[in-house]
Amino acid sequence: MNHYQQLEAEAIEIIREAVAGARKPVMMYSIGKDSSVMLHLARKAFYPAPPPFPLLHVDTTWKFQAMYAHRARMVEESGMELLTHTNPEGLKQNVNPFTHGSNYHTDVMKTQALRQALDMHGFDVVFGGARRDEEKSRAKERVFSFRSAGHRWDPKSQRPELWNLYNTRTRPDESIRVFPISNWTELDIWQYLHVEKIPIVPLYFAAKRPVVKRGGMWIMVDDDRMPLEPGEIPEMRMVRFRTLGCYPLTAAIESPATTMEEIIAETFNTVSSEREGRLIDSDQPGSMEKKKQEGYF
């Protein structure tokens, strides 16, 4: 078996194993390229049946418009149930990345919202698309990442993982985050999307888009909710996104790559690691580790 068949077979094995041991599983769906791969793998694992779990999108309401359109399309195509959740408190207070800063926005609209959604539905197995190559603190993450009551990630209580034997036991209130694509790299994701012809949000492909430069990064003006600073005039540039999050928190890169082949070529020749475009990773030292302990994926 070649490299891709191995990665795919491993991910499918993990997904089946997690579902077999779960009381109430769910798959996190963020609409991004990793989520697209995850959804595809889940469908393959259970075909011809649809995956025996719903998708959950924690909606900050600050996703790009194109992402909402893609979400609708994929739900239709997969025939799966989509659950969405927005933190009602955050919505009431109009928490947004501009006036509240990325840290607070992420905490309220993603971390807290995720916990609310998981508590509300009582999911015990939650699939996520995190990869070990993404960030330093992820390199030692388990495939089955155990969360104690309150969704806390306690580095000391993680279970040893030997062979392909995963301990899926949980008590009520405890849960497990399962990462089937732990061993994939960014390049693997792109190549898999290409080979399997999996549809992705068009924002990944370069196009002329209105952007402003902030903190050395290109921020796209997706709708009129984005306040412009004095002197800021959006300009049209050929940009694309290597990663998609909330639109003011995810920076675009200048790129001429308009086809999947060009993206892969660009990614392979790339000069900066993927999460550089995500502002939340660098807003405080050791920030990913911290967010994880609080329940962020």
Add this chain to the structure above:
Amino acid sequence: MDQLHAKNIVEYLEEQRQKETLRFITCGSVDDGKSTLIGRLLYESKCIFDDQLKALESDSKRYGTQGEKIDFALLVDGLEAEREQGITIDVAYRFFATDRRRYIVADTPGHEQYTRNMATGASTAQLAILLIDARKGILPQTRRHHRIVTMMGIRHIVLAVNKMDLVGYDAAVFNRIEADYRVFAKDATLDTLQAIPLAAIHGDNVLKTSEAMPWYTGPTLFEHLDTVDVSHTAAREAFRLPVQWVNRPNLNYRGFCGRIAEGKVRPGDAVRVLPSGRTTTVRSIDFWEEQLSEAEAGASITLTLNDEVDVSRGDLIVAADAPPEVADQFQVRILWMAEEPMVPGRSYWMKVHAKEITATVMEIKHREDVNTGAHLAAKVLNLNEIAVATLVTSQPVVFEPYTTNRILGGFILIDRLTFATVGAGMVDFALRRASNIHWQALELGKLQRAMLKHQTPRCIWFTGLSGSGKSTVANMLEKRLHADGRHTYMLDGDNVRHGLNRDLGFSEADRVENLRRVGEVAKLMVDAGLIVLVSFISPFRADRQTARELFEPGEFIEVHVDTPLAECERRDVKGLYAKARRGELKNFTGIDSPYEPPVAAELVIDTSKDNPEACALQVLKLIEGR
């Protein structure tokens, strides 16, 4: 590597598709230059992005130990920083690729207290790099690493003799270390063993052949990793599919999903379902929207069969003419991974392929010193210790010896109380019932029965006036214990007087006999490992003392429910006090018969002061504290 352009992407993708993955583990400590070596591998394979390299350059100037040069160790030093902070010491996985292969590196700390981490990393690795400091040669640590990785089934070893620059690139030093290693590794079953002299810090023999060591004519580390043949070479490649999931989307489709553990399968092949033994043939191999003409080891597929045979998760579908063994007693090797020691006789959940059952270690044959390999006697197995033991499972298990197949011979043990993964094991072979019934080795007693229930058996004896709240508190306590997973039983007038003691009345002699029998029954139940709650007025000290003496010290807990008579009489739930006052009920405790309060009860509670929940919690606190 040259810049890639979109127009030759098809060619590039084809290249990528041809690549295989090699998983290896690095064994050594920071002092041996392990982080430097891994950092060097990532750097030389161009798997460091420019922004990471920039950060590395600035970190190197600030914290590095290499002056103005790049300190590669900083790339991967996360784990060591953790050790200083005293938090998770773990397995970190890193990824890199060459033109030939993709690599997944398991990076674990090398010290003895991290044996379990190294075993975890080794469990999925095909190759191990044993790192040696050329100045120090073979150390006890090297022997330990060798022992762990070979026990975990790794058959390819690279002996990386590092820091050759510090011994003047001396061939004699290298040759002596290699010879020493070959001597003590001679008993191990290895497919390849390659010794390479390195100076990772300068890159000597990592990617490029070292100019400083012209005497070495073997491959560089990268050349070796890229070309070493790690393909599985089992003598017999018989089809084995552990069934993970049964797919039944509708009445017409029954698919059996799993990842092939060994061999190949084609439609039409004769297969056997184990443990049931039923045979049938393969109808189709389904994968996504296509049907495959063949599937091989490592593939996650769905099989459909030509006959309606019963197949469940945890079963195996195997080549009909070459089935694996099925057994319920085994000789195994166990590595203990929990702080709380492993005790023979205690039962654990065992997970082997997709099968989950309970298993008990009957006997530790011997413990193996992880540094020397010496056989030592052991009653229990502590964290990071390795033992050869006999194991009995609650149901027959389909398996292969670990040396034949890692997937079908490896298992984990899970604590039934904490749900933690506490042990990793490898099946050596099955013990045949006739010749190897080791049940006698284990004396079954109260301790063993109690251990199975994860509790300390006790008799909690509630004494007090009628209406004092004994049964209410005892009931509440029993519910709470039950919720905590304890095995309990309650003895009170209601369930004893109607059966066992139906022949007894209320004369003094009968009341003594009543309590004697209750005490004896409680004793049997404690012997069975239960927590027994006894709720009887039991007014006389002598009777309670008689009961107490039936038990071992500490087992009998007397709880005096000391609710004042006035309060009990006010409650008078059953109207008995009123009857006694009217003289209709003779010998009623508290009215015309005395109650002798305990002199030294383990606990005194008063339901007129505290509510029953609070009283039950006081008892719970007392027994938990013991």
